[in-house]
Amino acid sequence: xxxxxxxxxxxxLLAVVAAVISFxxxxxxxxxWVLLAGLSSNMAWFxxxxxxxxxxx
Numbered sequence: 001x002x003x004x005x006x007x008x009x010x011x012x013l014l015a016v017v018a019a020v021i022s023f024x025x026x027x028x029x030x031x032x033w034v035l036l037a038g039l040s041s042n043m044a045w046f047x048x049x050x051x052x053x054x055x056x057x
Contacts, residue, residue: 002051008044012037 015037022030 002047005044005047005051008040008047012040012044015040 015033019030019033019037022028022033
């Protein structure tokens with residue numbers, strides 16, 4: 001697994017935890033964390049697919 005994909009997954013998990021904590025505390029800042037989680041999730045998929053395409057071709 002590419003290192004950048006692992007970093008993106010770690011950021012995604014941390015952003016989800018931060019979003020849950022923000023919403024539990026009643027803060028609407030959690031929306032920003034949800035958006036960051038979505039972005040990092042897409043980055044992880046991109047790096048995984050790119051590696052898979054490089055090894056297949």
